Each structure stands twice: as C-alpha cells, then as structure tokens.
Amino acid sequence: MTTLYGPDGQPLRPSQEARAVQIRGGQAPTLDPTMFNPGWRDGAPNVDGSVIYGRYGFSRAFARQTCRTLYHANGLFQVAVELAAAFLVGDAIRYGTLADKGLQQILDDFWMANSLEHVISSRMINEWMLDGEQAVVFPTGADAPPADLPALVGLVDVDLSGFTLDVNTRRGATPSDMAERLQLELAEQQRLTWERGEFVWNAHNAFYNDPRGFPVALAAADFSIAYVNMMNMRLNVHQLQQRILAVYKAFLDPNGQDAGGVPDGGVHGWRMKAMTFRQLPEQGGVIPLIHQPGFTDKEGVKYEGVNESLDFLRPAQGASDAAQDMKLILRMVALTIGGMPEHYFGEGGGATRTTAEAMGLPSIRLANKRQAAFRHTIVRMLRAEVVRRGGRDRKWQASKGSRRRVPIDLIDFPIEFPEIREESLEMIIRRAEFAATHGYASAQTLTGDIGFDAARERERGAPALQDNPLPVPAPQE
Template identity: 20%
Template sequence: MRILDMIKGLFTVREAAGQTIDDDEEGWRRLTGDTDRDLAPVTLRRSREISAWLWQANLMANRIIELPLAYLLADGVKLEVNDPDAQAMLNRFWNDPINSMDLKLEKKVRELALFGEQCYPAFVNDHSGHVRLGYLDPALIETVVTDPDNPEQPIGIVTVKDKKGGARRYRVIVNGDEDDLFSARTREIRDTFDDGNAFYFNINGLSSGARGRPDLLASADWLDAYDDFLFGEVDRNRYLRAFVWDVTIKGANEEAVKQRARDIEAPAPNSVRVHNDSEVWAAVTPDIKSADTSESARLLRNHVLGGATLPEHWYGGGGDVNRSTGESMGDPAFKMMSMRQRTIKYMLEQIARFAIRQWAQANQKAIDFGDGDFLPSAVFPEMIARDTTRYAAALQQVIAGAAHAVSNGFISKKLALRLIATVASQLGVEIDIDEALQEAIAAEQTEKGKDVFPDPLEK
C-alpha cells in the first residue's frame, strides 16, 4: 500500500476528525468566502508522521531535508541592528541558555521543512522585557484561527485538548498596533486567546488555507517506491548468487537414488570430493533473465530529486556532468534555497522585532521601526563560494569602458558609477552611488585646489 493511500484514510479502522470552532464565530461569514484549502486534519497529522519517519529511515528523504539545511545554516546566522543598546539586547536574546539559537535554529528550520509549520510561544520578563521562546509541537495544534476579514492572516492558535479536557489558546504575535491592523470584530476574537502570545509560521500553504504542508508530502510515495526498488535489487542479487549442487547418478534405480540422497552431503569450501564416473556433480545457478536495472533506478531517483529541485550529481549520480554543467545545474536548487532563506530571514526578523519592542516598552524607550537604527536584519553568509575571477575581470572591463564613455561625453559620471556598482555587487560590495560620486568629485576638486563642489545630481 502506498504511503499517500494511507494518508487518504484507506484503512479498515478510520480515525474520527473534527475542528474546534469558537463560540463567538457563530453567525459570522468570511468576506472572502468559505473555501478552505487545508488538508483534512487526519491527512495533515498523518503527513507529518510519515515525513518524520521518511527523514529517519529513507536516505534520499534525509538528504532532501538536510542538504538545503546545510547550505542555509552551516556557516551560522546573525541578528544585527544599528542601535548598540538594541544590538546588545539581541545578543542576550540569541545566546540566552533557553533560547540557544545557535543550537536550536537548526532544529527549528529542519522541523519547518518536515512538518510545514512551527509555533513558538513567547515568554516575556515583565521587568526587563527579555524574551524567551518555547516550542509547541505541530501535532498539538488543533486549529489555526484566521482573521475573518483576511484568511491570509492567522490570529490565534487552539491546541488539542489535554486529559482534563482543556485546550490552550495562544494569540498569534503580529508586530504592530492592533487598532491599525485589525477590525473591531477581529480584535474581539483575538481577546479570547488569553493563554499567551505565540509566533506561528508555515510553508507550502495557500492563501485560503491556514496550515502549512511538509516538503516531503508530494514525494512520499516515490521515496517509498525507490526504497522498495532498491530492496528488490538486493533480493535479486542474493538470488543470482545462490546455487545448488545437481548430482546425476548414471544407471541408478529409484531406490539407489533415494539412498544416495540420504547419504550425500554438500562439500565444504576447499574440501576434496571423490566419486567414480557414474556420478556427475554440477553447480546450478538461477537464470531469471534479469536486465540491467540501473536506468530504471536512475529514472525513479531523478523523478524524486527533480521534484525536490536537486540535481542528480548531488546524490551520487554523475550522468553526463562536468564541472561547468554541474555548476549551472545547481542554479535552480540555489534559487529554491534562496526562497526558503527569505522565509527564515522573515521569521527571525519578526522574532527580533518583537524582542526589541518588549525591551523598549519595559525600559520606557520610544523606538520607531521606520528608523533604520532599530530595524533588525537577519544576516546569512553566502550559500556557496563565489567564483570571483570572472566578476573581477568583468569589473576591470566595465571600469575601463565607463571611463572611456565619460571622457567622450557619452554617459554621465553617475551612470558610470551605476554600471560599476552593478558588477561590484556580484563581488559582495555594495556601493552608495550618490555618496561615492560626491567623494570622487570632492577628491577631484581638492586636487585642483577648488573649494566649490558641484551638485553631483547635475552631472
């Protein structure tokens, strides 16, 4: 039975499923309609269990999760903010013995891929505003309640009931002024979530659905089929190596054959066997007419890897790949990883903004996120080492060409700097064009002994 068939509920015994509905939601209709594109609760729960099992037991599934994780996090991540006091606070948050983000971020990103969603209850120190993060297993989330006016925005989390019949209700953290963000009706609903605040993030979801989906959901059956295929090959090779001794006794009647069968023993390796010319021994191996199955294995493997946007040479399949084509074949994979990196960056920056807000409120410090001094940024290192030689050569040619064009009056200095900045950005250097132009003009005028500097925007 295929894994997705199991997910769809094709069992002799079926599980009961339901959904928690808030009492105060009765009689209200979403402005955007009643379409719910989430997986059924049983299906979602089963998909998470299977994803975790595949990650543990299936080599290819494990690599599909772990390879992007290594590219994203192997060199570490930092939270940065311009304000030195806010930076010190973020450092305390990151290195807090409970948060331990250097250690736990890897688990959080891994489980985001495996389960499709993550929920972190936030605990705030009333005196210092220091924030610590908890963890709520997605299996314990019964319902994600969304804004009735905007199904894209989650506003509350309802957990499954405990043994005493109680469920916790967490308010989803949204960085901003509630009066500006939500209608009066939505604020009333959010007020019913009074068991604490929590971050909620999901991936692979839809605008009209509240829940995420595991990365391995679509490939689960094919990963299982590839494992079955390889185990079948192991059995086939075992059969091919098997053999039996076929013994022919010439001129013997039935009784003599039976007597010899009772007395005969298979010879041990490197032993001596002695018989007369009336007895013939032959080792017989099975001939099952099996063709080479390497192409079938490659077809099935590439079907799974293609769905995960991973090139086959990352999984040991060379194919017709050299260094040049290998680098270009990795581009789609890095684009997908960049998309996931942007999601993780958003998650970390939202958590950092909340931590800064709580710290500022506790210390009665007025801050404005429109001011770049308090706007946090999650900084990721380059996923791969850049081949700087070609960009360095291109930069040299662009500088020479731009200088020639400026000297002949074909383009302005500002446009020339813009061309140079475009190539320099590929080397990891960001150039502020206006600032660089002012400095260049100032240096030129100083060299000429002039005190008046022209407006660079006029050039």
C-alpha cells in the same frame, strides 16, 4: 549421497536462514487502516465509527508521521533532508546592524539569549522540512520575563493531539497573519493558550485560505522508500545467487522402483537425488558429476542425449537495468527535496563541470524562495520580541542619519542567510572589484558579497568597514 566441499576442503555446512543485510526504510510507515485507507485522509473518526474526511484527501498527521519516521529509518531520506536544510542555512545565519541603537540592543539580547543561530540551523530548519509548520511561542503569564530582559522562546510540537490553531482570514492572506490563537490541551484538563502577538506561526504550501501546511520533504518520501526497497531487492537477489550455486537437472528413470522394489516410474530415485541438494550450502563449492551419455530401457528403447547436468548460474543478471532504475529514483529524490541535480547526491551521471553549474540554477532559485519564507518567520519572531519589550505604539528610527521614526512593522531586519548563487568565486570577486572601483556599493555590502561577516570584521578592526570612506582603487591603465 554426494558431499559438497568448500575451498578449505571441509564439508559445507547447510544454512536455511537469509544472511543478506536489509537496509531500513524500505517500507512505508503504516497507521490505522480504518483512518487512512484508501489514501490519506484529513479528518477524525465520528461517534458512530465513521470517518469525517477533510480537504484534498490528505491527512497532515499521517504526512508528518511519514516524514518523521523516514528521517530516522531511511538513510537516503535523512541525508536528503539534511542536505536540503544545509543548502538553505549553511553553518550560520547572521544579522546586520540596525539604525536604532535601542532596537539593536533588543536584537542582540534576544539573539544571544536564545542561541538563535544554533536553534535555527540545528532544529528549526529540520522541523520545518519534516512538518511544514512552525509554532514559535513566547512565555506568558507568570513565566514572562520583565520588559528589560529577553524572552526565551519555545517550539510547540504541532503533531500533539491537543494542538489546535484558530484563524481569522480577515487579518491577512498569509498563514502568519491568519493565525489568531494557539492552544495546547495537556493532561488533567490543563490548557495552554497563546493569543495573537504571543506566538509566531508559519506553514508551507498553505493555499486557499488554509493556514495549515504540509511537510516540505513529503514529495521525496515515496521515492526514498522505493530506492531503499530496490536496494533490498538487489541484496536479496545477490544473497540467493550466492547460495543457489547451480540448477541440478536430474534424470528421471521411467523404469525406476521405490525402496521396496515396487515400480514407481523413478520417483523414488529422483527424490533421493534431490535430497543431495535439498539444503543450500552456506559457502561456494565445486560439485563433481558423473556423466553417462544415453540410456536404454529394458525393452531396448534407447534415449539419446539423456544425461544429468549441473548448470551454474550467472550472478547479478539484470544488475545494469537495476542500476539505471536506481539512478532514476535517486534523481527523483534530488528533484523533489529541493530541485537539486543528481550530482548533489554523489551521482555524477553525465554531468560535466559546465553542465553541473547550469543544472544547479533551478535548485538555487528554489532555495532562494525557501530562504525568503524562512526569513519571514525569523523577522516575525524579532518583531514580536520588540513589541513585548517596547510596546506596540513605540516607534523606531528608520535609517541611519534620519529623524523619521516608524512602527516596528515597517522596520526591515537585516537577516543574512548564506548566499546561494550560480556564479563562480572568480566572477563574484570581479563584480565586487568593479563595484568598489566605481563606488556602486558600500564596504559592508561588498564584504558580505565575497563571504565575510561585515559586522564581525568591523569589530575586529577591518579598516574599510570603519566609519572612514571606502578607499577607491585607482583606475587601471
């Protein structure tokens, strides 16, 4: 019997278990097959066991659970969601100054009491990406604070089984306007209810008078699963190739006999040879072979070219094709998560500095659109807090120096998201200098345009941001 030796000169130990690392997130989450197969269904089981299917053949519950599970199990999906969220909100969301001092005080109190900047960037944006729906509720009843104190808002988990949303399409065309009542059924017959004005509702991809939404990141789920699944297949291929060192082509002796001397056509001898390599070695090794060319049976028949051989495999065959496939899947993940080019995910591809800037334009446009949708939720939160503290009928100063007072629904809150644009810093500075030279923009606008927080810098004493007129640079000769 042949003994295999490793590089250290010691006999190799047999190993049957797979040692390749398998990356999590390569399999799609599964739910009750009677509920969701074939396809995703939006409905509930009937009393007779049948399923009442809803619109579009999709189930929001399954879509949410898919995205939530992949966020924790699939590293690529998690990074893609985090990257898209960071692209939208960055490290901070700020607000500007309002003309009405009373309104400004309410905004300051509410923002600070709820740590709203942190809540938005660390939780709200991620949950919006994974659920596509947001339910912000205010304390009611005995839990509601007095009108001179800010309210602490909460976020309802829209995936809870007792969550329901009542809507009325006569109130408006957006999900926020259509939402009329939120209810949450808890244990022991306890029900929490929020009426209109006590909550803020927003939904992504809510079309055709349907107030419920779908996860923003849903389109990237299947591609993220496919990417990790292909990585696992490549790991499995390499793991097998490091254990299957070679293919042993053993010669079958037609005149062979079994252990008892009974002719069996060489089956016994072939099995004895195969036993030598029955267990795959855990480490690599060199296998010595004796080569005896030709063979002549007892009747004198000569078989030319009959020999035994050990053909070593070439590892990682097809790796280049797999790499191209994986780049394509990664490109689809980047595209579906936010229209981002593949170099945002660490894959340079054939992009140069010039083409990379141009490739980012679609993602910038899409990010601006999503910022507007998310700003809508924040503004409605602020307006709900103002109504709670000041009443629905109270009017507020519209602009600085004006005596005109308007309802809160006509007040625009200056919520400042991180600027997302395709211009380089040099272009931004040149444009700001041009506007300052000709007096086309205020100091506050120009300060925010080049990346500074105008309100904060004014408090720190920046001369151009005080009540003094903006100094105009002398024209260049």
